[in-house]
Amino acid sequence: MLQGKRITLLCGHYGSGKTNVALNLAYRLSEQEKKVAIADLDIVNPYFRTKDSSNILGEKGIRLICSEYANTNVDIPALPQDMYVITEDKSLDIIIDVGGDDRGALALGRIKQAIIDENNFNMLMVINCFRPLTQTPEDTIEVMAEIEAACGIKFTGLVNNSNLGNDTTANDILKSLNYANEISRITGLPVVLTAFNESLESEVKDKVPNPFPLKLQEKIF
Amino acid sequence: MADKVLMKGNEAIAESAIIAGCRHYFGYPITPQTEIAAYMAKRMPKIGGTFLQAESEIAAINMVYGVSSAGYRVMTSSSSPGISLKGEGLSYMAGSDLPALVVNVQRGGPGLGGIQPSQSDYFQATKGGAHGDFKMIVLAPSSVQEMAALTVKGFELADKYRMTAMILADGTMGQMMEPVELDFEVKPSPEKPWATNGTKMQRTHNIVNSLSLVPEELERLNFERFERYAIVERDEVMYEEYLMDDAEICIAAFGIAARVAKNAIVKAREKGIKVGMIRPITLWPFPKAPFKKAAEQVKHIISVELSMGQMIEDVKLASECKVPVTLCNRAGGMIPTPEQVLAHIEDIYSGGAK
Numbered sequence: 001m002l003q004g005k006r007i008t009l010l011c012g013h014y015g016s017g018k019t020n021v022a023l024n025l026a027y028r029l030s031e032q033e034k035k036v037a038i039a040d041l042d043i044v045n046p047y048f049r050t051k052d053s054s055n056i057l058g059e060k061g062i063r064l065i066c067s068e069y070a071n072t073n074v075d076i077p078a079l080p081q082d083m084y085v086i087t088e089d090k091s092l093d094i095i096i097d098v099g100g101d102d103r104g105a106l107a108l109g110r111i112k113q114a115i116i117d118e119n120n121f122n123m124l125m126v127i128n129c130f131r132p133l134t135q136t137p138e139d140t141i142e143v144m145a146e147i148e149a150a151c152g153i154k155f156t157g158l159v160n161n162s163n164l165g166n167d168t169t170a171n172d173i174l175k176s177l178n179y180a181n182e183i184s185r186i187t188g189l190p191v192v193l194t195a196f197n198e199s200l201e202s203e204v205k206d207k208v209p210n211p212f213p214l215k216l217q218e219k220i221f
Numbered sequence: 222m223a224d225k226v227l228m229k230g231n232e233a234i235a236e237s238a239i240i241a242g243c244r245h246y247f248g249y250p251i252t253p254q255t256e257i258a259a260y261m262a263k264r265m266p267k268i269g270g271t272f273l274q275a276e277s278e279i280a281a282i283n284m285v286y287g288v289s290s291a292g293y294r295v296m297t298s299s300s301s302p303g304i305s306l307k308g309e310g311l312s313y314m315a316g317s318d319l320p321a322l323v324v325n326v327q328r329g330g331p332g333l334g335g336i337q338p339s340q341s342d343y344f345q346a347t348k349g350g351a352h353g354d355f356k357m358i359v360l361a362p363s364s365v366q367e368m369a370a371l372t373v374k375g376f377e378l379a380d381k382y383r384m385t386a387m388i389l390a391d392g393t394m395g396q397m398m399e400p401v402e403l404d405f406e407v408k409p410s411p412e413k414p415w416a417t418n419g420t421k422m423q424r425t426h427n428i429v430n431s432l433s434l435v436p437e438e439l440e441r442l443n444f445e446r447f448e449r450y451a452i453v454e455r456d457e458v459m460y461e462e463y464l465m466d467d468a469e470i471c472i473a474a475f476g477i478a479a480r481v482a483k484n485a486i487v488k489a490r491e492k493g494i495k496v497g498m499i500r501p502i503t504l505w506p507f508p509k510a511p512f513k514k515a516a517e518q519v520k521h522i523i524s525v526e527l528s529m530g531q532m533i534e535d536v537k538l539a540s541e542c543k544v545p546v547t548l549c550n551r552a553g554g555m556i557p558t559p560e561q562v563l564a565h566i567e568d569i570y571s572g573g574a575k
Contacts, residue, residue, distance in 0.1 A: 015229055015398055046252060046336055047396040073335030073554060075252045130227040130400070132236060133263065164227050164400040221393070221480035221556070 002029075002192075005122045007086065007094050007115060009108070010159070011147050012126035013134045014045065014100020017161040021126055021195055022097035023053055024214045030060045034093045039086055040066035041107045042099035043077035050097055052217060063092070079107060087114035101143065102150035112152045124192060126159045129179040130172070137182040144187070157192035158184060159212075168196070170203035177208060225402050230368045231256035231395040233403075234324055234388060235264070237372035238296050241407050243322070244270035245295040247284040249277055249303060252336040253392035254326035257298040278303040282310030282323075289319040290429040292416030294376050298324035300392070301342050302333055308351035311385055315355035316431025318415075318446070320379035322372065323357075324388040326395035329554035337554025338392035340476060343531035346389045347505040354443050356450050358386040358457065359504040361475040365399035371502070373405045380411055382453055389504060391527060393477045393556065459502035460511055464490070468497030470569055471515045473536045473546075474525040475501050477556065482525045485562035494570050504532070512539035521569050522546045525562055527555070 002008050008025060010018045019040075026038040038057065040050035049070045050057075057064050065085060067078040086094050098104055108115075115121050125144050127134065134140040148154055162176030173196050180191050191209050198213035205211045228236070235257045238246070246261040258274065265272035275281035281297045288295040299307060304325045314321060325346065329339040346359045358378050362368040368390060375386035417427050433439040464486060465471065474482040479500040489496045499515060501508050515522065521544055524533035530548040537546050549565040551557045 015227070015232075045396070047392065073329070073337060075336045128227065130225065132226045132228055132232060133260075135226070164225050165398055167225065167400040221477055221484065221559075 002122055005120055006090065006092075006118070007096065007121040009096045009098055009115075009121060009123045009153065010126055011098045011105055011123070011151070012100065013128070013131055013140070013143050014104065015131055016100070016126040016128045016134070017163065017195070018100070018126045019048065019050055019097050020214055020216055021159055021161055021193070022095045023050065023217075024195070024212070026057070026062050026095045027060060027215065029093050029095070030062050035091055037063035037065055037085065037092045037094050039080065039083065039094060039096045040064070040070060041079065041083065041096060042070075042104060043079060043107045044099040044101075044104045046071070046075060079110075083111065087111050087118065090118075098151075102146035105147045105151035108151040108153065115153065121156075122192070123153050123156045124159050125155050125157075125189070126161050127180060127183060129162045129176045130164050137179060137186060140183055141186060155187070155189055157190050159193045159195060160191050161195040163196065168200070170200050173200065173204050174207060225400045227398055228365055228401050229256055229396060229398050230362075230365045230390060231326065232260050233365045233369040233401050234298070234372045235260035236403060237369040237405070238322065238376070239264060239268065239270070240403060240405055241294060241373045241376040242410060243294040243296050243376065244268070245288045245293055246271065247273050247275050247281040247295070247297050248299065249275050249281055251300045251303045253328060253338070253395050254298050254300045254324065256395070257324060257326075278306035279310065282307040285321050285323075286310055286314055286317070286319060289314065289321045290317070290417050292410075292413040292418045294380070294410055296322040296324065298326065300326050300328050301330050301339070304342060304345065304350070311357070312351035312353050312355065313431045314385055315357070316353060317429050318383040319385070319429065320383050321385050322375045322379055322388070323385055324390065327389065327391045329552070335554040336392065338394070338477060338556060339527050339552070339554055340391055340478065341528035341531065341552065342389065343504065343526075343528060346387055347507070347535070355446070356384070356453075356505055358382070358384055358453060358506075359389050360386060361389050361502060361504050362394060363476050363479045363500060365394075365397065366401045367502075368394065369401050369403055370405065373407055377408050378457060382449055384453070389476070391477050454506040457503060458506050458508050458510070460508035461500040461502060462511060463498040463500065465497035465499065465515065467495050468515075468518065469495045469520055470497075470566060471519040471522045472496060472498040472525055472562070473501070473512070473522055473532065474498060475504060475532065478525045478527055481557055481559055482562055484559035485566060488559060488563050489566045492567075494566060496566055501532070507535045507539065509539040512536055513541065516540035516543040520544060523549050523562075523565055523569065525549045525557060527557070528552055
């Protein structure tokens with residue numbers, strides 16, 4: 001799935017679903033008896049964070065690296081104090097949930113060189129054709145270029161996470177395949193995962209490249 | 222291009238404002254409404270509009286005053302402390318009978334408070350919110366789709382009555398993502414013969430001003446304004462009733478609280494407790510009639526709020542204290558859970574609402 005790379009970076013337009021994909025990748029890795037950590041490097045958004053899932057991460061023995069200010073009232077762009085674990089502790093498999101857009105990707109600047117030097121990473125762009133500012137391949141590729149420019153790391157693959165929240169149908173996901181393929185064709189990057197709510201698994205699993213069913217966080221409203 | 226798109230509440234407000242014909246946005250960033258400004262910053266230059274980050278909230282609201290005076294659809298947005306700063310401008314706009322849309326994506330207070338969601342600006346929004354006798358039309362969306370629809374509606378009502386319309390949302394509503402369809406029929410902006418948009422040497426010049434030094438004249442303006450407010454109260458009330466037909470307990474809740482309450486109602490109904498809900502969509506004008514009617518039917522009303530209890534006062538007035546009204550709340554950025562609301566319902570039920 002991740003070709004044995006130690007570090008997987010997930011970037012994308014904000015609201016593309018990076019956090020849910022990141023959590024599910026971490027869950028999957030932890031089932032393979034690996035020592036897994038998930039790092040939440042979002043410096044932009046104080047709502048709906050990886051930290052919301054800290055209980056389930058704890059149960060699965062997944063280390064959470066995140067700013068102690070996430071989900072609090074401290075509205076500052078803070079990075080986790082233990083973020084150097086990402087590049088220092090090479091016994092860990094790490095999923096990195098990067099903040100949205102180019103501004104979020106700036107946070108990678110500090111550890112970029114170590115990641116490139118180690119050269120054992122996937123840099124994945126999470127795409128969603130149902131988000132208003134990334135509905136076309138062209139708009140999406142523009143956001144990708146902005147992210148690459150901000151963090152100095154080149155993408156190695158795409159995660160097609162096209163969805164309409166709870167209203168997503170199997171047909172919506174099938175409709176998004178052209179969009180993902182077109183981005184893949186223009187950029188030369190492979191679609192390494194096609195993500196969808198696990199409730200749709202039986203309907204789409206055999207029709208999409210590299211299917212990746214997601215367990216989503218429960219909502220109370 | 223997909224028919225439906227997945228949007229944050231804040232983005233839905235911004236795009237819907239553009240659909241409604243708004244080409245002028247002035248604001249100052251503050252969590253949790255910053256996506257409105259960020260979205261406008263990206264979109265306005267592409268459609269020939271104006272996005273301007275002002276030096277403060279006070280500056281932004283006065284820019285709104287200026288553009289509205291010239292007759293254009295215009296908006297600003299902020300979150301609780303920022304709305305307080307806009308208070309002076311809101312009063313001046315009311316005194317000048319200027320239409321505009323103002324968005325408040327509320328966070329916990331008072332003071333600088335926090336950045337997590339809240340509904341504790343209800344008093345500020347519905348009772349005037351600044352000095353002088355005035356009202357704003359206050360719209361309380363409960364889904365991202367409704368945030369979009371009420372944004373368009375807000376511009377229309379503001380123009381129709383020459384008032385400020387306010388979207389009163391909260392941090393969760395602003396940040397949550399849901400699918401939306403943005404195919405609105407927009408009523409075009411009406412003729413604005415009062416606008417300061419150039420006489421072309423064909424009429425006498427217009428003056429937009431809230432200063433009135435002759436008390437008899439100022440009194441007359443106030444009486445006239447309140448006649449207009451009475452029409453709004455008569456014609457523009459919006460609310461949703463949910464499972465009220467056989468309800469013995471009524472929940473009053475708006476916005477995010479109504480979504481939590483709905484989940485609690487479903488669970489209570491599974492246990493055989495007949496609970497319904499009245500969800501005000503306009504907080505001013507407040508839906509008095511349905512609460513008055515409910516008070517003849519139910520044994521108890523529960524007001525579910527993300528505040529120390531503000532709307533509950535209007536619920537008590539509207540139900541004329543015929544049945545007990547109790548508060549089920551969280552404050553300071555916390556959200557009640559469906560379990561908390563259900564426990565409150567069960568308490569009331571076992572204590573005699575049966």
